[in-house]
Amino acid sequence: MKKYLLIILAAVSTLMFSSCDSWVDSNINVDPNNPVDAPLNLVLPVAEVSYAYVVGGDFSRFTGMWIQNFTGIDRQFDVLNNYQFTESDGDNAWSTTYQVCLNNLKIVSEKATESNSPHYRGIAKVMMAATMGQVADLWGDAPMSEALLGNANLKPKYDKADAIYASIQTMLNEAITDLGSATSTFKPDASSDIIHGGNVSKWIKTAHALKARYAWRLSKVDQSKAASAALQSIALAMGSEADDAMVYFAEDPTAENPLSQFLSQRSGYMTTGTRLVDIMNGLEDPRRDAYIAADKDGKFTVDCDPGPLYASSDSPVPVITYAEMMMIRAEIKLAEGSDADAKQSYTNAIKSSMKAAGVSDVEVTTYLAKPEVMPTGNLTLDHIMTQKYLALYTQPESFCDWRKTGIPSITPPKNASGLTPRRFIYPISERIYNSANMPAGITTQSKIFWDK
DSSP: OHHHHHHHHHHHHHHOOOOOTSOOOSSSOOOSSSSSSOOOHHEEEEEEEEHHHHHHIIIIIHHHTTTSSSSEEEEEHHHHHTOOOOOOTHHHHHHIIIIIOOOOHHHHHHHHTTTTHHHHHHHHHHHHHHHHHHHHHHHHBOOOOOOOGGGGGGSOBBHHHHHHHHHHHHHHHHHHHHHTOOOOOOOTTTTTOOTTTTEEEHHHHHHHHHHHHHHHHTTTTTHHHHHHHHHHTTTOOOOGGGGOEEHHHHOOOOOOOHHHHHHHSSSSSSEOOOOHHHHHHHOTTTHHHHHHHHTTTTTOOOSSSHHHHHSSTOOEEEEEHHHHHHHHHHHHHOOOOOOHHHHHHHHHHHHHHHHHTTHHHHHHHHHTTSSTTTOOSSSOOHHHHHHHHHTTTOOOOHHHHHHHHHOOOOOOTOOOOOOOOOOOOHHHHHHSSSSSTOOSSTTHHHTOOOOO
């Protein structure tokens, strides 16, 4: 099925940029291999897969190198690992995000409105919110209100990142209403929705989880408000890892996980990250076999490749998970001084992460008994953020956490060019075609509004 979806992705993304004059008879010159239209059940999975390819691809690799989930060791990735990020490096991710992912989500939303299919529209809005959240967190100000208009506006204005954040919450509220609709002409199913198989209840939980993520991101803007909003949303989000929002892939060369594809096509470009290895070895973390492919001597070092959990051909790319919700709740309860409550959420998150990695209950119990993991005294932010770093391995979310808390501490590589980057710079395509609107003077050290 995934192979089929990727073929459709190529077809649909091609048709989005084609047009014909009104005087041409639409019944002639029809190429059956390049459709001019596609139904909801074909466009939605295209958008879901494209989201996973960019988030689990360039976003994950670039930010992962900076927070040392990975180590770039050859060619472009050696340069990126040493903090030399140019306006060409993010160009592909930017274009895929807007031209493929967001454009297809817009198509789904519009078609869903035309056909009175609010369940499809709700899913599209959840994914648009997730996508724009990634854009705002990595680039800051970005086109949104005037984006995706095609020839009607080829030079959209840049919305402020904080305005994008407000729009994300609005979109998610609208999505929750749509997904809760009693009727929907067309309803997504397992063949058209590769994240939740058309389960609108799980999509509502995903929407609440994203609301919690983006509410809590603003904890250094207004902690009390952020905590209150996040806790309300967490209560309505995932109840266990069974509700996790994941994009699944297949053991097919044309439909494999983006990290797996990268490692097979560019062997020797990237290995496991220094900080990840140090933390996992120091704790003798039982997830090591899943996160890191051991060497011939059974050791876990920075020379090892990423492990099978997220680097196999059929590995999923997470959108948002129960483990993340529990870690956010632990952060909030820690800030409120509720140590026992914080420890419970923290424990739930670790157990969920361990389960995903195939760790046995006995190993989990042993791990949680380590004082470095579960202190006899009060839990600290360092405990929570270190374990969140491990639980969210490969996810760009860890880069956001590091910018907010500085945990875990990162020692720049010896050949690093300056300080650890805090953002992407705008792509060359924007400088060439939309320079009048693109913010000027941005460097990798320019901070996003919530990065205090």
